[in-house]
Amino acid sequence: MKVIQAEYSGQLNGTVHIPGAKNSSLAVLAAACLADDQVTLEGIPCIDDVRLVTEICRDIGMEARQTGGQVVLDPRWIHSAAIDPGKASGYRASYYFAGALLSKFGSVTIGFPGGDDFVSRPFDQHIKVFEALGAKVRLYPEYYSVQAAELKGADIYFDTVTSGATMNAMLAAVRAKGRTQLHNAAVDPEVVDTAAFLNRLGARRYGAGTNTIRIEGVAYLNGGTHTIIPDRLIAGAFLMAAGLNGGQVTVMDVIPEHLTACLSKLEEIGLQLHRGENRITAYGTGKLKATRIRAGMYPSFATDLQQPMTALLLQAKGRSIVADRVYPKRFAHVPQLRRLGAEIEQRQEVAHIRGGRPLRGGWVHATDVRAGTCLLLAGLAAEGSTCITGVDHIERGYEDIIGSFRSIGAKLSLRELDEGELSDRIHMHR
Numbered sequence: 001m002k003v004i005q006a007e008y009s010g011q012l013n014g015t016v017h018i019p020g021a022k023n024s025s026l027a028v029l030a031a032a033c034l035a036d037d038q039v040t041l042e043g044i045p046c047i048d049d050v051r052l053v054t055e056i057c058r059d060i061g062m063e064a065r066q067t068g069g070q071v072v073l074d075p076r077w078i079h080s081a082a083i084d085p086g087k088a089s090g091y092r093a094s095y096y097f098a099g100a101l102l103s104k105f106g107s108v109t110i111g112f113p114g115g116d117d118f119v120s121r122p123f124d125q126h127i128k129v130f131e132a133l134g135a136k137v138r139l140y141p142e143y144y145s146v147q148a149a150e151l152k153g154a155d156i157y158f159d160t161v162t163s164g165a166t167m168n169a170m171l172a173a174v175r176a177k178g179r180t181q182l183h184n185a186a187v188d189p190e191v192v193d194t195a196a197f198l199n200r201l202g203a204r205r206y207g208a209g210t211n212t213i214r215i216e217g218v219a220y221l222n223g224g225t226h227t228i229i230p231d232r233l234i235a236g237a238f239l240m241a242a243g244l245n246g247g248q249v250t251v252m253d254v255i256p257e258h259l260t261a262c263l264s265k266l267e268e269i270g271l272q273l274h275r276g277e278n279r280i281t282a283y284g285t286g287k288l289k290a291t292r293i294r295a296g297m298y299p300s301f302a303t304d305l306q307q308p309m310t311a312l313l314l315q316a317k318g319r320s321i322v323a324d325r326v327y328p329k330r331f332a333h334v335p336q337l338r339r340l341g342a343e344i345e346q347r348q349e350v351a352h353i354r355g356g357r358p359l360r361g362g363w364v365h366a367t368d369v370r371a372g373t374c375l376l377l378a379g380l381a382a383e384g385s386t387c388i389t390g391v392d393h394i395e396r397g398y399e400d401i402i403g404s405f406r407s408i409g410a411k412l413s414l415r416e417l418d419e420g421e422l423s424d425r426i427h428m429h430r
């Protein structure tokens with residue numbers, strides 16, 4: 001079993017290049033099915049979720065060649081719209097293949113979305129979109145199918161703001177007959193990026209980045225080249241690292257506007273920031289103030305950043321509280337932080353933190369990708385050595401997490417433990 005070992009690292013200093021966004025890449029890779037010619041994507045991160053997507057692409061006959069951050073896809077030879085249920089359930093965003101293949105072939109069979117488990121991650125708005133466009137959705141124990149003789153544009157109102165269903169609706173509607181309007185749409189940068197990609201292929205889609213998106217269906221889409229936006233969630237986590245012990249971290253190749261809520265909060269708790277055109281430097285002053293975080297949909301503070309932010313707030317003297325309106329139960333990292341000596345409690349879907357207390361190393365388990373970053377940051381600030389299991393979750397979302405944190409001075413290593421060694425270690429730390 002893989003274990004990340006983190007040692008107390010003192011100040012973290014250095015510059016990190018930020019890769020393309022996982023959440024954009026997963027949508028745009030599936031959206032490439034829609035094209036009628038070759039597609040080249042730049043800035044795709046080398047992460048486990050992307051490896052799974054490229055396997056799915058190959059399974060259905062779409063050639064996908066990845067060289068570093070570049071993926072070349074050829075959708076002209078897709079011969080199947082049946083996706084292995086196990087692979088589809090191996091990550092969250094497989095639902096984009098449902099939207100894209102439905103749009104192009106009128107039929108798809110696919111496993112249910114997997115991904116991080118936050119107790120409840122409903123899928124009803126995706127189904128609502130498919131049905132509104134005229135498709136029939138059938139749910140089976142292991143998979144679902146979506147079929148339509150013809151997709152027709154429709155007016156669709158989302159009952160909740162969802163980035164996944166907004167992007168999926170854009171994919172499903174792009175070849176539908178007539179006009180589709182999406183109301184109460186998500187405005188995330190990943191929505192805008194996916195829309196930009198579709199337009200590059202020749203889609204007629206207007207208003208992405210606002211609450212109403214209009215799509216005029218087209219019969220043919222070209223190929224083309226697109227560069228994925230930088231990962232604002234990885235950038236945010238590295239900026240937080242600067243605050244841990246008063247260091248200085250620069251994130252390069254970012255879009256600072258995508259991080260507005262995060263940057264405001266970092267300044268509010270005492271970090272100094274310098275924003276350039278495509279870079280941000282965070283200076284930790286060594287003194288952090290407690291605060292209140294209410295994670296929400298973009299442009300609010302991102303739910304994917306509330307967990308790493310919690311690790312930083314453990315260093316801020318006083319009481320902080322963290323609530324998550326997107327996933328009110330996204331707090332599996334809280335009991336793990338307590339194993340490191342953190343004074344943190346979860347009461348009524350809010351994490352209450354008493355910060356400024358020393359942390360000590362121990363064994364902890366990452367239950368999801370950002371819980372992993374949270375525990376890693378806490379481990380770098382804890383006295384002694386912290387071992388983090390659940391590395392697979394972390395590798396779903398981070399490209400070379402060990403190398404990039406080491407490049408700013410973090411004492412981290414990846415170790416392989418056999419079952420016997422693992423059970424001895426866990427026993428010792430009980």
Ligand SMILES: CC(=O)N[C@H]1[C@@H](OP(=O)(O)OP(=O)(O)OC[C@H]2O[C@@H](n3ccc(=O)[nH]c3=O)[C@H](O)[C@@H]2O)O[C@H](CO)[C@@H](O)[C@@H]1O
Binds near residue numbers: 026093161162186327
């Ligand atoms: C692969 C990917 O891009 N993952 C991101 C995506 O997940 P994902 O696309 O799953 O999240 P959504 O934006 O769809 O979810 C937003 C909210 O809508 C709710 N909802 C969603 C769909 C639905 O059919 N019904 C429904 O009620 C969800 O429970 C949640 O409360 O956005 C989340 C919110 O920013 C991020 O945490 C994830 O990192």
Ligand SMILES: C=C(OP(=O)(O)O)C(=O)O
Binds near residue numbers: 092093114116117
């Ligand atoms: C929740 C996340 O991922 P996913 O939606 O893929 O589970 C995330 O990236 O924080």
